[in-house]
Amino acid sequence: MSNSSNVQRSNEDGDVTVEGARMSFFDHLNELATRLKRALLAFIVAFVVVSSVPYPLHPFGGPNSLFGYNFLVITLVRLAEEDYKHYNFYVNSVISPITIFINVSLVLALVISLPVIFNEVYGFVAPGLYLREKKAVRKYIAPFAVLFTIGGLFGLFIIFPLIMKILLSFYAAFALQDLVELTAFVNLMLLIPVLTGLAFTFPVFLVPLVELKILSAKQLSSARKWVYIIVALGVSIANPDPTDLSSLPIIIPVFILYEITILIAKRVEKNRLKAAAAAEEARVPS
Numbered sequence: 001m002s003n004s005s006n007v008q009r010s011n012e013d014g015d016v017t018v019e020g021a022r023m024s025f026f027d028h029l030n031e032l033a034t035r036l037k038r039a040l041l042a043f044i045v046a047f048v049v050v051s052s053v054p055y056p057l058h059p060f061g062g063p064n065s066l067f068g069y070n071f072l073v074i075t076l077v078r079l080a081e082e083d084y085k086h087y088n089f090y091v092n093s094v095i096s097p098i099t100i101f102i103n104v105s106l107v108l109a110l111v112i113s114l115p116v117i118f119n120e121v122y123g124f125v126a127p128g129l130y131l132r133e134k135k136a137v138r139k140y141i142a143p144f145a146v147l148f149t150i151g152g153l154f155g156l157f158i159i160f161p162l163i164m165k166i167l168l169s170f171y172a173a174f175a176l177q178d179l180v181e182l183t184a185f186v187n188l189m190l191l192i193p194v195l196t197g198l199a200f201t202f203p204v205f206l207v208p209l210v211e212l213k214i215l216s217a218k219q220l221s222s223a224r225k226w227v228y229i230i231v232a233l234g235v236s237i238a239n240p241d242p243t244d245l246s247s248l249p250i251i252i253p254v255f256i257l258y259e260i261t262i263l264i265a266k267r268v269e270k271n272r273l274k275a276a277a278a279a280e281e282a283r284v285p286s
Contacts, residue, residue, distance in 0.1 A: 151200025
């Protein structure tokens with residue numbers, strides 16, 4: 001939030017932030033609208049690029065091309081179909097293929113434009129944050145991106161094939177034809193990485209709360225059993241696999257991450273005590 005006249009404020013811990021002194025409510029709304037427009041523009045540009053870029057290895061020609069042009073989005077869906085080529089894919093609506101094309105393009109565009117969207121959101125709220133809060137946010141941007149990426153890839157290459165294997169195994173039991181509805185297949189392929197990616201990022205939200213003294217390692221430890229129960233129920237509800245067999249590969253890594261979070265929280269508190277002791281020694285005259 002830019003402003004020609006600024007004031008400083010501080011909290012009980014001595015953190016300082018700069019606030020605009022003359023920005024009215026409508027000034028804030030105007031800035032919010034401007035930043036939302038930038039974020040929306042970044043998303044639209046990403047969508048146009050993703051939905052029009054060709055498959056780099058074979059941009060033109062071939063039996064699966066559309067008007068002689070191999071769209072990257074269509075090629076990605078075709079490659080996913082190849083992994084289940086022993087099943088026959090079909091659509092139940094004439095508009096299903098273009099719906100799939102748009103949905104995949106939207107998800108990829110959102111992923112690509114997320115850095116710009118986050119930057120605009122952070123740019124709007126940052127002037128109202130204390131210095132320590134700003135450091136905490138910036139410190140965990142990279143870990144969030146890394147954990148979300150790892151969780152997304154884990155979901156795409158481990159959980160999604162496992163779910164499909166479990167779901168398709170019931171075809172033979174019910175003597176069904178090897179038919180798979182393409183829209184449901186693609187939607188599931190888009191949903192699973194998002195769920196697992198978000199599930200892997202929770203340490204990024206807990207550790208800063210410990211640093212800000214909102215949570216403690218003791219509280220995290222004592223809440224362990226309830227967290228495990230809630231996570232298990234949440235994964236079971238969100239998981240499209242009705243057998244819940246594929247929930248275990250999601251739950252176990254989340255439990256491990258929670259234990260790692262507790263260890264990190266203990267280290268944060270230990271370092272805080274060391275820093276406080278060193279500061280106390282510095283104040284004591286020799």
